[in-house]
Amino acid sequence: MTGVIILFIIHWYGSLFFQTFFHHRYASHAMFTMSRTWEKIFHVLAWIFQGTSYLSPYAYGVMHRMHHKHADTENDPHSPIFDKNVWNMMWKTRIYYKEVGTGEKEIEQKYIKGVPAWREWDKFAEHNIVRLAWIFVYIGLYWLVDAPIWAYFVFIPMHSLMSPLHGAIINWFSHKYGYRNYEVKDTSTNLMPVDWLMWGECLHNNHHKFGGRPNFAVKKFEFDPMFPCIRLMEKLNIIQYKKGKLDTDYM
Template sequence: MTAVIIIFIIHWYGSLFFQTFFHHRYASHAMFTMSRTWEKIFHILSWIFQGSSYLSPYTYGVMHRHHHAYADTENDPHSPQFDSNFFTMMWRTRNVYNDIDHDQVDVLAKFKKGVPSWRSWDNFAGNNAVRLVWVIFYIFLYWLFDAPLWTYFVFIPLQAMMSPLHGVIINWFSHKLGYRNYDVGDTSTNLMPIDWLMWGECLHNNHHKFGGRPNFAVKKWEFDPMYPCIWVMNKLNIIQFKKGKLDTDYM
């Protein structure tokens, strides 16, 4: 049982690490730069850690830019203002994601500009057969560690839908609960001042105020655990901060 919990925790934090670092802060907001080689490395690492719920960084980036441009309006891909519960919001987000991913909608140039695109890789990683192989792999791991039967029906579905699960936590609950530092014209909130659960993503109201800022913490008592990781990667020259983006005052 201990091994199963460890597997789940590694998947939770590993998947979300790449979603917030690569998909959100890089692909969507271009908070820093990186080489094309590193882009491809992070595409592959995202697939390894997101597994069956792999998200295309291109599609995510385009969709997320729509969220910021149209927050809490009918054009927002995911707003609790227009859905009765988070299941219907997740389904609507899925439909918007698929429309963008399959080029079934016209996307304005400003939403696509600079978003990393490796579509041949996305087509492989997002293939339903590949997603199924990942689910089988999760089941094999549970069998290998002699997991209790109930964990197959609880943890496996959560792992199979890991990325959408992360998305709904932020896009539903961080527009419903928590506190606000800024009146930004939408319902975004901060769920917690020290966000260990979601790698800083729950500092959502701060992010909606300062969309291009790599450190989501603003107040002295807030802490964004992703920012020190980004800071280290900048020091290692894996990424490069843009001028004016290094928020060392809030380390």
């Protein structure tokens, strides 16, 4: 059973790491820059860690920009205000995401500009056969750690839906529960001040107030664990801050 827990923790935090660092803070908000080579490396790493639930950085980035522009309005891709439960909201999000990715939904150029796009890779990574293959990988890993039979039915579905699960926690619960440092025009909240669960994403109210700020923690009692990682990658020259964009700068 210990092996199962370790596998789940690695997948949870590994998958979410790339979602918040690459998809959210880079693709959506352009909080820093990186070379085209590193961009492609992070595409591949995101696929490895997200697996079955791989998200296109392009579709995610465009959709998230729409979310910030139209938060909690009828044009928001995912707002708990207009859906009676989290399942309805996530199904609506799935449809919106698919339409952005396929080009069915007409998007203004300002939401697309600068969003990283490696569409050939996305088509491969999101192919149904590739997604199915990852499920067999998860089953194989559970077999290797001699997981109990019930774990296959409980944890494998969670591995397969990891990215939507992360999205549901933030887009539903971080608009309904928690505390608010700022009275913004939407319902965003901070679920917890020290975000050990979601790599800083739970500091959602702070983020909606300062959309371009790399550090989601604002108050002295708050901590965003992704920010030290960003600073480290900046020191290693993997990423570069835009001129003037430091941890205290706001967009």
